[in-house]
Amino acid sequence: MKYKRDMVSIFMCGVFILSLLMDSFMIVMENRISPMQHISAKQSLGSSYALIWGCLIILVLLVLWKDKSEKKNFITGIWASICLGGCIFFAGLATNNLMVGHTSTYRVTFGVGIYLIMIASYSIIVKCNEFINKSWKKKLTTFLGIFIIVFLVASGWLNKMSIMTEYFTRQDKFNQVFWEHLNISLLVVITSIIIGLPVGYLCYRYKILDMIISGILNVVRSIPAIALIILMVGPLSLLKEIPVLNSIGISSFGATPVFCALFLYSIFQVINSLRGALMTIDRDYIKAAKAMGMTNIMIMFKVQIPLVLPVLVSGIRVAMISTFTGASLGTMVGFGGLGTFIRMGDSSAIALDLILLGAIPIMIMIFITDLVFSRLSRWVKMRMTGVEYDNRYELTN
């Protein structure tokens, strides 16, 4: 098959060029609430404007040069990845340039141009990965740019960025709510796994239990989280009158209502995925196992669990993601969590950076969870069933 030129990458190079020429490379504000002023790349970068053009020209040449060969695609991918990290480097440089002669109330943040460059570089990486077969090479092209960004953030290169300014003024508070958020989310998911697995199995075995439990959980799941957390306050204030419960820390405000509400959502997910997966197991497997003389316990551990584990892992993944987002509502009932920052950002004049400061850590948590659990689920599936590829029907040409 003749190699067709990679039109997507060429188009994305065009986007890259456009974003350097366009008006809005960086955004500056006199203070947090004043109107945004857009600054072009040329104005904000000063003398290093030529450098970013250099990076771009190399990228364009690489894109035009590459064909189906793995090596060429790898080199192009690596360079695109460096461009991805590099644009953050240049943003830091531009920030430092723009902050000269201004006090700490002056805000500088990414403009549309930076985001466009990030999208363009990432698309080129994805296109290059299509022709790369080795897994480590794919990983390198994908993560090199992200590593550069993480390194730049850690090294303090971006410290004058508006979102980092907000972070440094409220560092203690941020660290506190971050750990609160993470701890309660993990606690919720772990408890719901520990309780959900036996309950889910019992639901599969006994129909009457199934009807009761899934009835309750279905109703609970249909209540929006924002309402459920507040609704929890009523029953909990009755429960805490019981001295035993009160002494173990049950209270009607704070962590308890948040925990209870998120726990119900999370356990719904675990029970449902376990029970649903068990239901789909072909009866013949169990009959065969029985014929071989297995007891019920053996069937459970040797047949059923291996078959449902991949589904269960992805169920836990969904539970975890919904818990991470749900925990941000804890700020309404005196718990804290990263929702505090989101609330601070929109309590009067909208301060976008504060909202982002609350939202980005949640996004990162979800991203990492997703990555880890999709790996885990693929690995589990491979170990349990020996099937290495995704069981997905794809159109091939």
Next chain:
Amino acid sequence: MKRKIIALLIVMTMTLVMSACANSTNSTNEKNETKEVINPDDPIVVSTMNDTEGEVLGRMMVLALKDAGFEVKDNTFGYTGTANGRTALLEGETDIYMDYTGRGLSLIEGVDKELYHDVETAWKSVSTWDAKTNNLIWLRYAPFNNTDAVAVTRKFAEENNVYSWGDFANYVNNGGFVKLVTHDYWVTIPTGLSGMEKTYGFKLDKDQYTIVSANNEQMLAEGTDGVNAAMLYSSSGLVKAYDLVVLEDPEHVSPVYSPTPIIRKERLDKYPQVKEVLDKVFESITLEEMIEMNKQVQVDGASGMDVAKEHLLSKNLIKE
């Protein structure tokens, strides 16, 4: 294989639980390192509403109490609105909660409207009512009024000579263009828009106001969508930042909202020194200072803690 997975899961669980525990113990240890505390292992829980003023005043209370030798659990910025915060107070989940005299008055059934005018009488009636019915003690109020108000831009005020509600009523009745942005509750409550309309003799049509949930001041200042009047809180920092004119209310339709810490009686009886500490803090704040502090948080992006500390240091209310 299975054993490996189970072992791995157990180890993961253990480390997570351990880390959670380690975290919580760390934070308490740090607190104990300070000087001798009056209330060891019985911290006073301080909560406020989650808005800017709640953050600043809450941190002030925390700092002042810590300085006086109390162990404090800082739950500032914890609750959305009076309903949640007050329930927490009645349930005993928090010891001190800051609320406004006007909000307190609205809880009393059949309250006399005459009480709205003066902060002293408002405070007296709400504090006697709350002490009698709910065992809650209202401490000293801060001598300023953070009421629901409507503001216009300075340019608009000068062009149309609108400085008070009377002027505004004239302007509306003469057919002037009005687009008011407001929070939803202010339209419905009797001390809000409807009260203003009745007292000052004007009527806004449905298309002359828009209900929004945040960002009123910004919309007014930038003139988004033709907005030329905005409902806000009179001590908002944005009044200063945008140079807005808050309409005067000579008939006192809107009650006096003065921030006051409320404490549960049993806690005050146990630690009577709290009153003295907090009274000094709240007496020290004027309207101008509060607006300036709110502005520093809302506009300049300072943290509530720093602003509160600066104020207390400037008034010699804490050492360090």
